[in-house]
Amino acid sequence: MIDWKPIAEKFKDADAILIGASNGLSITEGLNLFADNAAFERLFGDFKRKYGIGCILQGMMAGWPREEEKWAFWGRLIHHYCGQYRPTPVMKDLKAIVGEKDYFVVTSNGEGHFELCGFDPSKIYEIEGNWITMQCARPCHDTRYPSLELAEKLSDVEQGGHVPTELVPRCPKCGGPMDIHMGAGQRMISDVAAQVRFQNFLNTYHGEKLMVLELGIGWRNQLIKAPMMRLVAGEPNATYVTINLGEIYIADNIQEKSFGLDGRLDELLPALRAACEV
Incomplete structure (x- = not known):
């Protein structure tokens, strides 16, 4: 007691x-990065079977074959755990x-x-780092940009684990790929x-x-x-x-x-x- x-x-x-x-x-x-549980199956069962990821953390660190698939994963993740989040x-x-x-x-x-x-x-x-900001993947500069609005848009248009190429974010300075601002990447700002x-x-x-x-x-x-x-x-x-x-x-x-x-x-x-x- x-x-x-x-x-x-x-x-x-x-x-x-x-x-x-x-x-x-x-x-x-209700957010377990390490678990292959019912919540992960509901949200990412298709990614699990296609790419072999066994939990959210593996998806966050995955080497995606294309940016369209990487951002489909992140759009879905951020929409569910940030965009739909209530205290x-x-x-x-x-x-x-x-x-x-x-x-x-x-x-x-x-x-x-x-x-x-x-x-x-x-x-x-x-x-x-966090999921609601993003940065140049290289990075060519140290500015961070909001990602929540983008993730909501990507979640809306995603189909079959892909998002349209024209919606994939690019660095406004160098035109290269963007990453979510998080510690799983060695180049995190x-x-x-x-x-x-x-x-x-x-x-x-x-x-x-x-x-x-x-x-x-x-x-x-x-x-x-x-x-x-x-x-x-x-x-x-x-x-x-x-x-x-x-x-x-x-x-x-x-x-x-x-x-x-x-x-x-x-x-x-x-x-x-x-x-x-x-």
């Missing part, structure tokens, strides 16, 4: 909240927990759900501006009561979990709360200022929200 009172008190007392999120949050929302209860609970406090989000999830749920895009660092905003947030709340809330991140994660635990270790007034199903890891040097909650996000976040609202 979780004693929510001391955790809720830390949230109420916090000057700001730093949220770290990875695959566990996406899976809770889920778990994200509504998270927004309520943050309330009016200042916050920053660092996530390896690329589907853009934080922004689509109304979190301020200037307070989000998508560390491995770094979001330097988001990195700077994140560092400014950390500088602002250095020495203050910072709540670090980690959602659905496995113990081996070096992109978010390891740096956040180091941050907590170096911040005397920080508190660390990690929520994950079946796997809780907290470094020994921050045990005394941490709470590890083993369970489903869609069960524990509503309970945390309720405790914070008392």
Whole structure:
């Protein structure tokens, strides 16, 4: 039985909240990049049988024979998980927990759900890129372009796993192919501006009561979990709360200022929200 009172008190007392999120949050929302499940079969069964891809992640990293097929995949994926997305209860609970406090989000999830749920895009660092922007595949320059409207158009006209050649996006500078802005490609353009905003947030709340809330991140994660635990270790007034199903890891040097909650996000976040609202 979780004693929510001391955790809720830390949230109420916090000057700001730093949220770290990875695959566990996406899976809770119904998006599993790694699973050959019923949802994948419904959305991509034809691609699975034609190209042998066994999950969304394999499709994201596939070497497609033609751009028309690559963009048919991306159009379908982005339309379903971004264009048709509506804020889920778990994200509504998270927004309520943050309330009016200042916050920053660092996530390896690329589907853009934080922004689509109304979190301020200037307070989000998508560390491995996102699906709702695209870039030159080479890249010949470092500008990123919106892709959601294009994906909706491609989804409308796709037939048999192909989109019309004239709708395939081309780089406005060099005329070459475009890629979704994501970390699966080695040529992903770094979001330097988001990195700077994140560092400014950390500088602002250095020495203050910072709540670090980690959602659905496995113990081996070096992109978010390891740096956040180091941050907590170096911040005397920080508190660390990690929520994950079946796997809780907290470094020994921050045990005394941490709470590890083993369970489903869609069960524990509503309970945390309720405790914070008392």
